[in-house]
Structures are given as structure tokens and as C-alpha cells.
Amino acid sequence: MASSVANTTSSKRRRLLLLAAAVALTILVPPVSARRLPVQLVVYVHEILDGPGQTEKLLIRGPGPENPTLWPPNNLFGDTVVMDDLVTEDLAIDSAPVGRVYGTYMTGSMTLPVHTVSFTLRLSAGPYNGSTLVMAGIDDETIAREHAVVGGTEALRGAQGYVLGEVIPVSPPHYVVMKLTVNASVPVPTTKAKAAASHLIIDM
Ligand SMILES: *[C@@H]1O[C@H](CO)[C@@H](O)[C@H](O)[C@H]1NC(C)=O
Numbered sequence: 278m279a280s281s282v283a284n285t286t287s288s289k290r291r292r293l294l295l296l297a298a299a300v301a302l303t304i305l306v307p308p309v310s311a312r313r314l315p316v317q318l319v320v321y322v323h324e325i326l327d328g329p330g331q332t333e334k335l336l337i338r339g340p341g342p343e344n345p346t347l348w349p350p351n352n353l354f355g356d357t358v359v360m361d362d363l364v365t366e367d368l369a370i371d372s373a374p375v376g377r378v379y380g381t382y383m384t385g386s387m388t389l390p391v392h393t394v395s396f397t398l399r400l401s402a403g404p405y406n407g408s409t410l411v412m413a414g415i416d417d418e419t420i421a422r423e424h425a426v427v428g429g430t431e432a433l434r435g436a437q438g439y440v441l442g443e444v445i446p447v448s449p450p451h452y453v454v455m456k457l458t459v460n461a462s463v464p465v466p467t468t469k470a471k472a473a474a475s476h477l478i479i480d481m
């Protein structure tokens with residue numbers, strides 16, 4: 278009997294301790310969103326497909342077949358274009374330069390207007406000067422262009438999110454601007470976060 282009372286008391290105490298620990302954790306662990314910093318950017322990519330100042334060129338002529346939904350010359354399955362495009366702050370090509378986009382896109386479907394894309398935005402101005410954002414996915418001309426932000430470097434290490442692309446015809450067919458709206462986040466980079474985490478681990 279006595280031992281059963283003691284057991285009940287100690288299990289009550291244990292439960293109280295667990296409850297206290299849970300409350301402490303709830304207070305100490307910030308919500309996931311608070312441990313990442315938002316990265317929101319709007320930039321304009323100048324794609325000059327031919328003529329003077331050309332920034333994109335056919336890298337590989339694909340084996341085909343011809344994709345009936347695309348126009349020549351780059352309409353063969355596997356056609357791959359390499360890019361080195363100027364990126365500016367505003368739509369005008371002579372607005373402030375903020376970086377470049379390097380990468381490739383490839384005709385990825387035999388029947389649909391789908392390209393696979395892989396590109397890296399390197400910033401050369403602003404708070405992320407010197408940092409890169411790596412983006413990849415597919416471009417389906419029949420749906421909204423959205424790519425994954427799969428990573429980054431320097432101040433943008435560990436970036437995750439998405440980027441929306443909107444084509445603005447400036448002087449088609451050889452010059453278009455791609456407006457990129459990046460909505461991503463990066464882990465809070467401070468050693469404070471690490472210290473807080475180790476404090477939690479020791480407490481537990
Ligand atoms: C960006 O960083 C580079 C290298 O540190 C520096 O030379 C350049 O002036 C910076 N550009 C701007 C616009 O801050």
C-alpha cells in the first residue's frame with residue numbers, strides 16, 4: 278500500500294517534470310518559420326537570343342524528333358541552350374545591373390512545350406552581393422513558370438523556396454525579359470542558434 282502511494286506520488290512528480298519540460302521546450306524552441314530568414318527578390322533577366330549582344334546560344338543540337346509545339350530553330354528534342362544573361366533591377370536593360378544568370382535549358386519533351394532548366398543567379402549588388410541562388414525544374418509554357426530554389430552559396434547558403442518566372446516580350450523573337458520573383462528563405466546563420474540548440478540538448 279505504502280509503496281503504491283509512493284509510486285503514485287513519484288509518477289505524478291515525473292509527469293509534472295515532463296509537463297514542465299514540455300512547457301520549457303515550447304517556450305525555448307522558436308517556431309520553424311522564425312529560424313529561417315525570408316529572401317525575397319524581384320529581378321529582370323535579359324535574354325538576347327540572336328544578333329548583337331547575344332547572351333544565349335545553342336550548345337547541343339538534340340537528336341530529335343521535332344517537337345510540334347515549338348518553333349524552329351531550337352525545336353528538336355534535346356536541343357540545349359547555354360545562357361550568360363545580364364540581370365538588372367528594373368525592366369530596362371540600362372537599369373542598375375544586379376548580377377548574371379548562368380545555366381542551360383533543354384527541350385525536355387517530344388510532344389509538349391516543356392524545357393528542363395538549370396540555372397544559377399549570381400548577385401553582384403545589394404545585401405547578397407557575391408552570393409548565388411541555384412534554381413532548377415521544368416518550364417511548361419502552358420502553365421505558370423515556377424522553379425525550385427534548391428540551394429545557394431555565401432549569404433544564401435541553405436536557401437530553399439521557389440521562383441516564379443514571367444516572360445515579358447520586349448523585342449521578340451530575339452529579345453525577351455524574364456521577370457524572376459524569388460520567394461525563399463535561408464537558415465538563421467548566427468552561432469546564437471547553435472548555442473541555443475546545444476543548451477536545449479544539455480537541459481534535456
Ligand atoms: C560587390 O562586391 C564586389 C566584391 O567584393 C565589389 O567589388 C563590388 O563593388 C560590390 N558591388 C556593389 C554594387 O556593392
Ligand SMILES: *[C@@H]1O[C@H](CO)[C@@H](O)[C@H](O)[C@H]1NC(C)=O
Binds near residue numbers: 461
Ligand atoms: C512566400 O512563401 C511563403 C511560404 O510558402 C508564403 O507564406 C508567403 O506568402 C510567400 N510570400 C509571397 C510574397 O509570395
